[in-house]
Amino acid sequence: MTVAVSSDSLIRPRVSGASLKSEFVAFKVNRIVEAASHLFYERGYSSCTLDNVASQLSVTKPFLYSYFKNKEAILAAICEVGISEALAVLEDVLAHEHGSHRARLAEVVRKVGQIVIDRQEYVVVYQREMKHLSAEDYKRILRLRHSFDHQIGEMIREGVASGEFREDIDPFIAVWIGGLISWIPTWYSSSGQRSAEEVIEYLVQAALRLAGAE
Amino acid sequence: MTVAVSSDSLIRPRVSGASLKSEFVAFKVNRIVEAASHLFYERGYSSCTLDNVASQLSVTKPFLYSYFKNKEAILAAICEVGISEALAVLEDVLAHEHGSHRARLAEVVRKVGQIVIDRQEYVVVYQREMKHLSAEDYKRILRLRHSFDHQIGEMIREGVASGEFREDIDPFIAVWIGGLISWIPTWYSSSGQRSAEEVIEYLVQAALRLAGAE
DNA sequence: AAAGACATCTACCTGCTAGTAGTTTTTACA
DNA sequence: TGTAAAAACTACTAGCAGGTAGATGTCTTT
Known part of the structure; x- marks a missing residue:
C-alpha cells in the first residue's frame, strides 16, 4: 500500500505503547x-x-468491514469527533483560563466556534444523523453532549453569581448560545463572503450579548 | 372511505370555485x-x-401514488409548509404592524417562532432533508427562503437607519436570528420543562438583544 | 526462496423498496 | 337497482445495498 508519508500520524515519532501497526490502522480508520x-x-x-x-x-x-463492524459504527465515529473535540477545548479553557467569567465564556465560544467551522461536515452529520446510531452509541455520545451543555450552563451561572453577567440572565441562555454555534455549519461556507475569523468574532459578540456581558 | 367529519376542511362551507371533490382531495393530500x-x-x-x-x-x-407523483413530491409538500407559512406571517406583519421597527421585529420573531413550534416536525424535516428534493423543487423552495431572509435583513437595516437599533449592528445579524429560530425545533419539546410561551418570550428577547434593540 | 500471516479483493446472497399493471371495490347517478 | 366511472387494492418487478465467504495477493520471517 502506498501511504502519504507526510501525514501527521506517520512522521510523528513513535511513543511508548503505540505500535507501528496500530498507527497504520489508526491512519486508515x-x-x-x-x-x-x-x-x-x-x-x-x-x-x-x-x-x-x-x-x-x-x-x-470489505476493506471497510475490516476496520468497522458495520455502517453504523462509521457514523458513530463521525459523530464522536466534533463533540469530543469541543469537550476537550472546553475543559482546557476551564483549566487554564483564569481571567474573568466573561473572558472564559468568550474563549470557549471562540474555540468551539473554530472547531465547528473546521469540522463543519462532521458537525452537520452529527446533528442530522444521530438518530441512526445504535442505542449504545447514541447514549454514549449524548452523555458527552450533556456534559458539554451542563458545563456551559455552570459557566453562565457563575458569571451571573459573580455579577459579571446581567442578573436577569437565565442559565437556560446556554441553550441559545449552543444554538448560535450549531447553526454556523448550516450556512457558513469557506468560499462565502465572510471569513471564518469574521464569523467567529460575530459569534463571540452575539454570545456575550445574549449572556448580558458586553 | 370513513372520514373524520369534524375536520376543518370538511365542515367549512364551500366557497365559490372549489368543488367538493377537490376539497376531498385536498383533505387526503x-x-x-x-x-x-x-x-x-x-x-x-x-x-x-x-x-x-x-x-x-x-x-x-398505490393510494399515495394517486395523490403524489413520487416520494420526493411528498417531501416537497412538507418542505413548503413551514417556509410558506412563515413568509405569510412576515408579510402580514409588514402590512399591518405600523409601530416601531422594534415592535415589528418582535412581532415577526414571535409569530415565526410560534409557527416553528407548531410545525416543529415540518421544519426539522425541511432543514434535514432539503437536499433530497429534485432540482426544481429545491430551487422553488430556496426562493421562498431567500425572500424571507432578505426581508428580515431589510427590517434590520431600516431599524438601524431609523436609529432604533444600535448602529454597529450588521444586517448580517439576521442570519444569527434565523439561527435562533431554526434551532428551536431541535431541542424544544412540548412535554419539556419550558412552555411554548416561555420559549417564545426568550426567543423574542434574544432576537432584540442581538439586534441591539432592547 | 518457502511458508505463513495478514491485508484486500471478487463474487455472491438476501432482503428490501420505489414504482407499476391490472383487478376489485365503492360511489354516483339514473 | 343497475351501470359506469372513480378510487383503492393485490400482486408483482427490477434494481439496489448491507453484509459475508472464500479466493487472491503481498508482505515478513527464517
Whole structure:
C-alpha cells in the first residue's frame, strides 16, 4: 500500500505503547471516517452506500468491514469527533483560563466556534444523523453532549453569581448560545463572503450579548 | 372511505370555485403530508418507506401514488409548509404592524417562532432533508427562503437607519436570528420543562438583544 | 526462496423498496 | 337497482445495498 508519508500520524515519532501497526490502522480508520463524513454530509447517511465510501477511497466494501463492524459504527465515529473535540477545548479553557467569567465564556465560544467551522461536515452529520446510531452509541455520545451543555450552563451561572453577567440572565441562555454555534455549519461556507475569523468574532459578540456581558 | 367529519376542511362551507371533490382531495393530500412528515421526522426521509407512510394511514402504497407523483413530491409538500407559512406571517406583519421597527421585529420573531413550534416536525424535516428534493423543487423552495431572509435583513437595516437599533449592528445579524429560530425545533419539546410561551418570550428577547434593540 | 500471516479483493446472497399493471371495490347517478 | 366511472387494492418487478465467504495477493520471517 502506498501511504502519504507526510501525514501527521506517520512522521510523528513513535511513543511508548503505540505500535507501528496500530498507527497504520489508526491512519486508515481516519481516512475512512473522513471520506464517509464527506459523503454522508453531501448525500445523507441513509442514501449513501458503503460502495460509495469505498470507491471514494479507491478500495472495496470489505476493506471497510475490516476496520468497522458495520455502517453504523462509521457514523458513530463521525459523530464522536466534533463533540469530543469541543469537550476537550472546553475543559482546557476551564483549566487554564483564569481571567474573568466573561473572558472564559468568550474563549470557549471562540474555540468551539473554530472547531465547528473546521469540522463543519462532521458537525452537520452529527446533528442530522444521530438518530441512526445504535442505542449504545447514541447514549454514549449524548452523555458527552450533556456534559458539554451542563458545563456551559455552570459557566453562565457563575458569571451571573459573580455579577459579571446581567442578573436577569437565565442559565437556560446556554441553550441559545449552543444554538448560535450549531447553526454556523448550516450556512457558513469557506468560499462565502465572510471569513471564518469574521464569523467567529460575530459569534463571540452575539454570545456575550445574549449572556448580558458586553 | 370513513372520514373524520369534524375536520376543518370538511365542515367549512364551500366557497365559490372549489368543488367538493377537490376539497376531498385536498383533505387526503393533507393527511398524507401530515403522516409522512411525522415519519420522516422520526426515521429520516431515506430510511422511511412509502409502505410505512401508507400503513400509518391504513391505506396502501398505490393510494399515495394517486395523490403524489413520487416520494420526493411528498417531501416537497412538507418542505413548503413551514417556509410558506412563515413568509405569510412576515408579510402580514409588514402590512399591518405600523409601530416601531422594534415592535415589528418582535412581532415577526414571535409569530415565526410560534409557527416553528407548531410545525416543529415540518421544519426539522425541511432543514434535514432539503437536499433530497429534485432540482426544481429545491430551487422553488430556496426562493421562498431567500425572500424571507432578505426581508428580515431589510427590517434590520431600516431599524438601524431609523436609529432604533444600535448602529454597529450588521444586517448580517439576521442570519444569527434565523439561527435562533431554526434551532428551536431541535431541542424544544412540548412535554419539556419550558412552555411554548416561555420559549417564545426568550426567543423574542434574544432576537432584540442581538439586534441591539432592547 | 518457502511458508505463513495478514491485508484486500471478487463474487455472491438476501432482503428490501420505489414504482407499476391490472383487478376489485365503492360511489354516483339514473 | 343497475351501470359506469372513480378510487383503492393485490400482486408483482427490477434494481439496489448491507453484509459475508472464500479466493487472491503481498508482505515478513527464517
